[in-house]
Amino acid sequence: METKLSLNHKTVVIGPHQPFVVIGERINPTRRKKLAQALAQGDFRLVQEEAQMQVQAGAHVLDVNTGVAGADEAALLRGAVTAILEVVSVPLCLDSANPSALEAALAVYPGKALINSTTAEEKMMETVFPLVKQHGAAVIGVITDERGVPATPQDRLRVAARLLERAARYGIPAEDVIIDPLALTVSADHNAARITLDSISLIVKELGVNINLGASNVSFGLPDRKIINVAYLALAISRGLSTAITDPTVPEIQTTLLACDLLMGRDPYSGRWIKAFRQREKAALQARQEQ
């Protein structure tokens, strides 16, 4: 199944036989004081810089979160979207739990956006799915409902199926719902990541939908988190992960994702691998010359 996102005439396709799609996570004020301050003042220059930097580093889509305590999120999300589209041309992932903010941003977005996210809670689905349908968007469906995160892969499959079934009632096709099976922290439960990996296998096999992970939560509370996060992406890709919200400016993440594409048969003639290697070599040479 393929999820197509677009911005004007530019399309990004997420799917099992497509190169892995990186959704840049950096436009998010959570734990980023400078960005939060700039946003609170309605200053989008830092947002624009982050957008350019992430696209240059290889992001195919950009997540946009403007949740700052006390600020008008609708105005900020709309403003950020407009500012970002002045400097880059990639589809956006509108990241908010606030329906008015989503609505305001969707109104100025020229194409098919990704909405991040709805859970399987009835109230949330009733709010988000009409917006998705009305604006012809796609949506990330997070596997958690009124009772929290299901414990087993089988229960997570059931919640994923419910998300698709409810979406269908609103006329949203399954390919426009990307399932997020949630990465809980492995330091709190040593089986947390394994259960998520098994959930990915099961959901891909039974429902055939695309899978997204916000991959960095898994390593919370542990040292050397980057190594864990990179390994987790590879483990999940092997099970069918087709996109992730992650930081493309971390070189190890980019190179591992390219290596996974190469090894999963999505890089004919090793073309993208070799091209990226030459770019790294060129950048390293320039850095040496500038010293």
Add this chain to the structure above:
Amino acid sequence: METKLSLNHKTVVIGPHQPFVVIGERINPTRRKKLAQALAQGDFRLVQEEAQMQVQAGAHVLDVNTGVAGADEAALLRGAVTAILEVVSVPLCLDSANPSALEAALAVYPGKALINSTTAEEKMMETVFPLVKQHGAAVIGVITDERGVPATPQDRLRVAARLLERAARYGIPAEDVIIDPLALTVSADHNAARITLDSISLIVKELGVNINLGASNVSFGLPDRKIINVAYLALAISRGLSTAITDPTVPEIQTTLLACDLLMGRDPYSGRWIKAFRQREKAALQARQEQ
């Protein structure tokens, strides 16, 4: 299914719920001129150094290959095994295509060794399986037969099943046959790695045996091979790989394998991850102090 290797009273268990087992690959004169020269002169000091270095770096088992053109391989393999066991205490993987060399080494090996390897070629199985049975060893069964490497996962499953069936005729249980589904080079065929990954899933599901890969062949002919090899290990572990012949002295390999154990639910309380992190910190501190 669990494969138990031993040296005297020390046992290493390979299995789906066990920490990943690293078989150190460095005692092998192929493409290592200095080691080949030392071996040709019957000098095992370098072999001993490599053994100590690999065990220190985290190898659980050591592969021992003494194939040097023109030398008496039986004497060399027996000599190397004896020399290695003077300095380290881990089970060994005897790596030779020469039955006399395997026999000579098995005769002096105190425990249950791993034999690397037999293919599914009838003549080879007729030679190797009696040795495995006679010495109570385990064996790596490589998925290639008289017609070469099967093209599809289904055909590789059939060859794996034949290896197990022939081994059983000699009284060798399935748990003592570790299947190697072969990693061909992805630069020659962009689907090569994906087919091997799918073969691992299928063989683990249908036969339940342990899987080994010699993981570095996959990246032959490409730049930045280390990144590819590390990603390949993670992708394969996600499918059920339980051991690999690889280089434990490469830090990225060791840390990724530990991260994979952590994420696959094989590191309760993150204990091994945190311990290894502290060791890395301590080593880095010592290195700075020595400067």
